[in-house]
Every structure is written in structure tokens, then in C-alpha cells.
Amino acid sequence: MNNLTTTFNAHLWRQHRLSKQPIEISILLTQMGFAAKVLSREISRAALVGRLGLVGEKNATGDAQKKLDVFSNQVVVEAFSDIGLVAAIASEELDQVQLIECGQDAQYILCTDPLDGSSNIDTGSAVGTIFGIYRRSSTGYCSTEADALQPGTELVAAGYVLYGTSTMLVYTTGDQVDGFTLDPTLGEFLLSHENIRCPDQGKTYSANLSYYQEWHPHLQKLVDYLGDHKSTSHAAHTLRYSGALVADVHRCLLEGGLYFYPSTEEQPLGKLRLLYECAPLAFVVEQAGGLATSGTERIMDIEVTSIHQRSPLAIGSAAAVKLYENFLEQGMPT
Numbered sequence: 001m002n003n004l005t006t007t008f009n010a011h012l013w014r015q016h017r018l019s020k021q022p023i024e025i026s027i028l029l030t031q032m033g034f035a036a037k038v039l040s041r042e043i044s045r046a047a048l049v050g051r052l053g054l055v056g057e058k059n060a061t062g063d064a065q066k067k068l069d070v071f072s073n074q075v076v077v078e079a080f081s082d083i084g085l086v087a088a089i090a091s092e093e094l095d096q097v098q099l100i101e102c103g104q105d106a107q108y109i110l111c112t113d114p115l116d117g118s119s120n121i122d123t124g125s126a127v128g129t130i131f132g133i134y135r136r137s138s139t140g141y142c143s144t145e146a147d148a149l150q151p152g153t154e155l156v157a158a159g160y161v162l163y164g165t166s167t168m169l170v171y172t173t174g175d176q177v178d179g180f181t182l183d184p185t186l187g188e189f190l191l192s193h194e195n196i197r198c199p200d201q202g203k204t205y206s207a208n209l210s211y212y213q214e215w216h217p218h219l220q221k222l223v224d225y226l227g228d229h230k231s232t233s234h235a236a237h238t239l240r241y242s243g244a245l246v247a248d249v250h251r252c253l254l255e256g257g258l259y260f261y262p263s264t265e266e267q268p269l270g271k272l273r274l275l276y277e278c279a280p281l282a283f284v285v286e287q288a289g290g291l292a293t294s295g296t297e298r299i300m301d302i303e304v305t306s307i308h309q310r311s312p313l314a315i316g317s318a319a320a321v322k323l324y325e326n327f328l329e330q331g332m333p334t
Ligand SMILES: O=P(O)(O)OC[C@H]1O[C@](O)(COP(=O)(O)O)[C@@H](O)[C@@H]1O
Pocket: 063, 092, 113, 115, 116, 117, 118, 119, 208, 243, 244, 245, 246, 271, 272
């Protein structure tokens, strides 16, 4: 059976048979695949069913919620409810952790950004879904919020879905990183990118340069260095910023490169959320040979004290992330 006929479910079953992951993880990932198919269909027809625009509410981190943010959250929560495995869900669109099921079998916690890149929705640009799965740490009958406050090193599975020119699902359970492309005519995710390796170097960087003036002077030097097309000592990088973290990280994963969202005086911990944006993507990128840092600390090691906690992020090719850390610390490449 060649790769392009390997369905996501068949791959998950194979990984389980090769005892690379417990069957529960395969079932949870299958449910993420299902939610991704529903969202792929609904995102593509949102303008036809009045699902563009705002709902008029703000989420816990102050973002004006889009109708598709709320709808995507509902789809993900429903896909993981009633399967007897998920104890609780932490989501960008839920103020608190939502208890799902109690009891012995409900041993997993889902952390999710149901719709990433919300500012792209109404203009039809790329958006994504991010997910991270943890095992419960508490032993009581029902889960508690503390079960979601685990560092990235405790993730048992993580990944994202990109709704772009095609819909792709990329995941890892700590073994390798595999990518699947949705064939809408079959309604199947097919294995299109097996064992993805993140190139050590890239030619692009992604950052919102409109904040350049507010960044640390050392990071301003990094941007000048990356954009120095006259340099004979190093290859310049070109700028690619999509407005969706998932889309920019996906490019870094496949082609190499660097995405960063640093802190500013106004946002001392940056904008992005550690639990359901930074940590799951860090797990994926690290398993593919890349790196992810806050600038001073490995993202996966950062202690989580609240579900909507923010963290500065630099993620992508290993050499580019090290370059970022060096510049932040010393204001120069090495
Ligand atoms: O508009 P800004 O400040 O550049 O922020 C864009 C970044 O914020 C995000 O949109 C945050 O994610 P959400 O859309 O899920 O809130 C990232 O996807 C993106 O990289």
C-alpha cells in the first residue's frame, strides 16, 4: 500500500500495532481528524452560511471572538465529548477548563486553539487549529483545572490542522512528525508527508514588523541582519508573515525558517498563549529537528500556572532559533 493511499486511521492503527502509541491516543487523534474534516468544510463555506464576522463577545485573552472561533470550539468540544476518554478541555475560546467526563477511563486532557489566525477568516486567508493532549495527573473521580497546567514536556500528542490551499493535518506523539492531506472527494486524510524533518536553515522569517520599534534593540539588530541583502557574510532572509501562526510554522517545518512573536513593553509576555499555541507547536517542531524558545527558555520546559498564560515565541529551524537567542542575549549572531 503506497503512502498516498495510507489513510490517517490506517496510519494510527499501524502506529498502535507497532506499539508506538496506546489505542486511546489513536482514538483521540481520529476524533481530531473528524473535527478537522467538519471545520475544513464549514470554513470553506462560512460566507455562504452567514458565519463570517464577530459574535460581539471577547474571549479570556481579550480577543474579539469571531463566529467561526465559537463554532470551531463547539465542533472540537463535541468531537471529544461522549467518547469516554477526555476528562477536560482547555480552549482559547473557553474562559475556564471545561469538564467533559469523570471516571476511570477519562484520562486525557485536550488543550486547543480551535481556530488560529482569526484575523484572516473574513478575507479567506489561511487559518488553522492547534491541539495538545496530556494525560491527567490527578487521581480523583473528576479532573481539575490543575490537570491542564502541565509543561509541554508532558504532552503525549500534539499537532495542528492547516486550512489553506489544501487542508493538512500534522501530528506527533513524540516519535516522528507525519503530515496528511485531506482529499475532500474521499473525505479522507491521506499520508502525504511522512517523517517530516525541519531543515536546519531557512530563507524566510515571519514576524509582525509593525512592532519593530517596540522590540528589544537586540531584536531590531536581528531583523536588520536577516534583511541585509547586501551582506557577503550571510544569506539574507525574506519576510513571509501570513497572520496565522499555524501557516507560518508549517512553512518553517517544511522549508526551514523562523517565526517569532517577541515581548514588548505593552505585552511583556508577548501575545501568544503557551498551553494551546506555543507548547503543542514546540512539540511538533522539536520532533522534526527544529527548536522553540521564549528567547531565554525552551518552550517545552516553561512552567504553566494558568490556562491562558502567554509566552514570547521564536520557533522553527534550529540554527535560526539559536541565532534569535544569541541576538537577544548579545545583540549579535554568535
Ligand atoms: O495580528 P498580529 O498581532 O500580528 O497577531 C497575529 C498572530 O496572532 C494569532 O492570530 C493568534 O491566534 P488566534 O487567531 O488564535 O487568536 C496568530 O495566529 C498570529 O500569528
